[in-house]
Amino acid sequence: MIVLEGSIPAALTSLLSVVAGLGAIAGALVVVTAPRAFRAVMGLLITVVCLSIEYVLLAAPVIAFIQILVYAGAVVVLFLFVVMLLDLDGSRAESSSRGPVRWEWAIGGTAAFFMIGVCGIYYLAKLPAPAAPAVSEATPDGVQAIGVTLLRDYLVSFEAVAVFLLAAAVAAIYVAHAHGRGEKADPAEPDPAPEAGAAGAAAGKEAP
Amino acid sequence: MSGYLALSLALFSIGALGVVLRRNLLVMLISIEVMLNAAILALVVFSRMYGSVDGRVMGILAIAVAAGEVAVGLALVIAFVRLRGRPDATAMDLLKW
Amino acid sequence: MLAPTFLTGPAPLELALAPLVLVITACVVLAAALFRRGSEEERLVTLLVALGGCAMAFLALLQLLDRPGEAFAGEIQADNFGVYTGLLATVATGLVLLGVLGHTRRYGAGWGEALSLMLLSLAGILLVCMAGGLLALFLGIEILSVAAYGLTALTRRRGRSVEGALRYLILGAMASAFLLMGIAFAYGATGTTSIAALAPAQKLAHLDLTALELLALGFLLVGLGFKIGAVPFHTWVPDAYEGAPTPITGFMASAVKVAAFAAILRLVYTPLGTAHLAGLQNVLGVLAALTMVLGNLVALVQTNFKRMLAYSSIAHTGYMLLGVISPAGGPGAVLFYLAAYVPAVIGAFMVLVIIGRDTEDLEELGDLRGLAREHPALGLAMVVFMLSFIGVPVTGGFTAKLAVFSAAVDNGYVLLAVLGIVMSVVSVAYYLNVVRLMYIPAAQRSWYRGPARIGERAILATAVVVLLVLGLVPGEVLEGALDAARPLELLALK
Structure with missing residues (x-):
């Protein structure tokens, strides 16, 4: 294929x-x-x-x-x-x-x-x-070319994605988390499933 | 090549339309994903056109960004549903000009 | 090839030092916030750590002033323009952090998360300011946006906070898609991803790629229009500003705005942008007119102070867009305008934070009634901020507006400049209304208890002094701003 x-x-x-x-x-x-x-x-x-x-x-x-x-x-x-x-x-x-x-x-x-x-x-x-293409991507060399370009020409962007995912994980976990300490729980709403925050974090970590 | 670009523009338009017209917050987020996918397709097409790896590398990083953004979006939808009961943009009535 | 730059310019890591320091500080704050969670010590210690991080980033940036250099395959471009905007954003963040020093008790839940998100956001802002590549610029914008969504929803139990954040996120994510599409087409039209080399169709001179170029600029303009809050794309601004906790609003109105304007200036003044400069000027000129008119008129009818300042911030975006479209002297004037706008807007929001620190969040205009009679110093500071927003002589706002409008006239935009002046006159009504409310007698009420804290005094005094200095002796800063933006102007005038 x-x-x-x-x-x-x-x-x-x-x-x-x-x-x-x-x-x-x-x-x-x-x-x-x-x-x-x-x-x-x-x-x-x-x-x-x-x-x-x-x-x-x-x-x-x-x-x-x-x-x-x-x-x-x-x-x-x-x-x-x-x-x-x-x-x-x-x-x-x-x-x-x-x-x-x-x-x-x-x-x-x-x-x-x-x-x-x-x-x-x-x-x-x-x-x-x-x-x-200079090097066909289908060969191991092609994958290597992507890796080399990623870590040589786009090193800053690569690291920036890591920072982005950290920020996204912090924001997602915080926002979706049900109860923080020192925070009044909302009596009108049932306790939502805490997995949501974990799922948000999981998506953040799986992405790269 | 033009065909692929037309596909990308079409997907982008459909996605933008979804964000503008739909009121279900989840569907709006999914439409944004369609728009991002269209942009990634354009990157890959141009990468092929120039025979350089840059576009594909940008595409890979853009996929990571799209995934992170959707995580925050879904977290906010969950927080919103917790407060208002339904993921519906018409339920956003606390702020008005 | 590497050795000479290594010897003469700053080392590669030195260029990336400021964002790195901020990311590390953010991680330290996150880890430190785990101990004695929710205690006063935790809040104070993490705040001091964050302030220290800002100070170190400031020093790291200061080292780069007048020592331009680029590193990491051109992805980091530390010219004076980037350093100047970066310093401004760092100072703004530091001031906001200083403003909440001393009354951290109110921000119970999510303190550590808030601080770390703010630091990460600042790291993204610095990446935007110093980006030499399209992808780095995009990722910087993404980092600062995603952190800003989280910060807006900080009071996650408050409906308005979550609602504002959701509207911000949906429009912001859509804007990101537009930006990414624009970057893809810019890459398609030029074959490069470096901002400095973004020249039309170098490799394929025999082919007509004008359509690609126009599509690229169109997508980029829409995306950046959202991020700066220009008028057809402004709807998220009042919602996010009102929904966010007030110190966060101060952060978004200052540091985030600096980054958005750094991005639009960087992208307009590329070889690709200047090749289509006339078209860009027409489109942005119309946007500027709409933004000035709508921002000022809607601000007139607001009853919520934060929402009023949000529309006023839209109006100021319009004034600054006048500078963006004026190649001769305009970009430098925009930088100076940002320097004069940032202290005033932070100061105004911080007055709101201070008077509500022991009670609840105060944000209605009526809450300010009689303030200056009970707290003369606070009132006087607020008067200075409002006068600077209007652009009354002696304050920094006057010099800034003078610089932007005269740049617009120099470039032939006489009508737009006149419109800007007329709209500034209109804005007198709602800014002076704040002053009037503060000085009319009102039933005795206490906004806050106890003496003013050291951080509060420091931030208000700093803001007032900076505004007066920029108004009375603007020479050096104005020269610095014009010099920093000169490379951009040269590109357009070539």
Whole structure:
């Protein structure tokens, strides 16, 4: 699957890329129009998986794997967890008073946005053909190239992500934590599950 | 290549639309994730276009950022539901101009 | 190639020292807060540690003044512009921390978390100020934003706090998506991720990538518009400012704003930005006009002091945008404006913190009624802050507005400058209303008990003195600000 160029007919890969692209858009439309949060999460899952197929077709298998690991593995599961948590808590999760978006709204709005994009793309018709990657990412050397670039050219950013995750973990645990000392508990609300904070932290730690 | 960029722009628009139109806080957060995914796709496309690794490295770090942001967002939604009972932006009525 | 820079300029680690110190201090504070959790000792010790961290970061930055250098493959760019904005943000954070010294009792829960988030946020701000790469800039903005969401929700039992934080987060995360998209397209249009080298289509001169460039600038503008709080994207500002605990609001209105303007100046004045400077100026000019008008008019009808200051902060964003679009002298004027705005806004919020320190959070305009009669010193300080917001001569606000408006006139934006002056006159109404309320007699009420604490005196005195110095003898600071921003201007005027 990794060594796409040459081994699979070009027509097949372009067909696959079109199908995956349509799948990603369908998933995104499900997200926007879903009446229930649960279905929106499933829509996100479709988008994420289709996009990771596109990444493989774009000769970036490493980012495809990370996409599956972090998005499908952590983010989607975290969303599902929270949907379940809030849902079990008295089926209140879906009581959106304004209701789901009407289809005509969604389609009209997307079309408007998309037109702008297409106008841009019109100028992009002369976009250069993809340059051959200096080192194919599929080989161990390619992964090495990513690692070297990450830790040489983007060292500061790499460390900054660590700081970002620390800040995110502190903020998430603090905000979702039920009772702090020296803080009055709210009698009107039942004690929420403390796992939420742990889940937030877990997502923060799994991400890199 | 243009096709991939169009896909990225389309996903971004749909996500932005979701944030603007939906009132369910969880769905709004999921729509933001769709927008971030579109941006990451654009990074990978340009990385392929230039044949350089930079775009992919940025994409990897951006995925980590997206995951961290969603953790804080969900924590806030939980805190909000604890106070107000439902994850619904129309229940945000304490602050008004 | 490495050796000469190593010998003449600062060492790589020296450039990153200030953020590093802050991150380490944040970890120390987090760990220290575990001991004797909830006790007065814990709060005092962690606060002193945090203040020490700020002081060390300040010194580390001061070392870099007039010693420009870059390191880590160009991701850290410590020019005078970055050092100047970084110093300003560090001082602002230090002042806020000093302001809560002495009445830490009210901030019971989450004390350690609050301090560490503030330090991490400051580390992110310094990264934004000194970023040499698009990705480092983005990550700095993300660090400071995510810490700010947590800080806004600090009083997690208060509905308004959580609500403000949620609105802030949803709009902020959307803005981050716009920024990331803009960065992706900027990379696509130029093939590089270094801010200094962000020149249009170097590698592919035979191809027309103008559309990519325009998309990149459009996405970046929307994202940065959210972060600075310019008008169509301003709705989170009043909610976050009102929802956050008052000292945190002071932090967001000062240090976070400095970072947002550092980011927009850095990105507008790149080769990519200056190639489309006329278009950017048109768009930002319209935004500036809208921001000035709406901020001032809505501030007129506010009854909540924090919300009023939030809209006033939007109005000041508008004035500063005038400087952003004026290549000749504008960026330097914006830096000076920030230096004059920061002490006034921190001081105003700190007066609110001080009068409510022994009771509950006071934030209504009516709470200020009769304040100056009971506490003349506090009242006088507040008068100075309000006069500086208006831009009355003798205060720093006057020099700042003069600098920004004259830069706008120099660059041909006479109408916008006139609009700014008219709007400043409108703003007199709501700023002087605060003064009027403080001086009318009111039933005796006590805002706080006991004498003013040392930290409170220090912060108010510092703010007043800085404002008067910037108003009376602005020469050196103004020159410094103009010099620091000169490289940006040169890029545009080339």
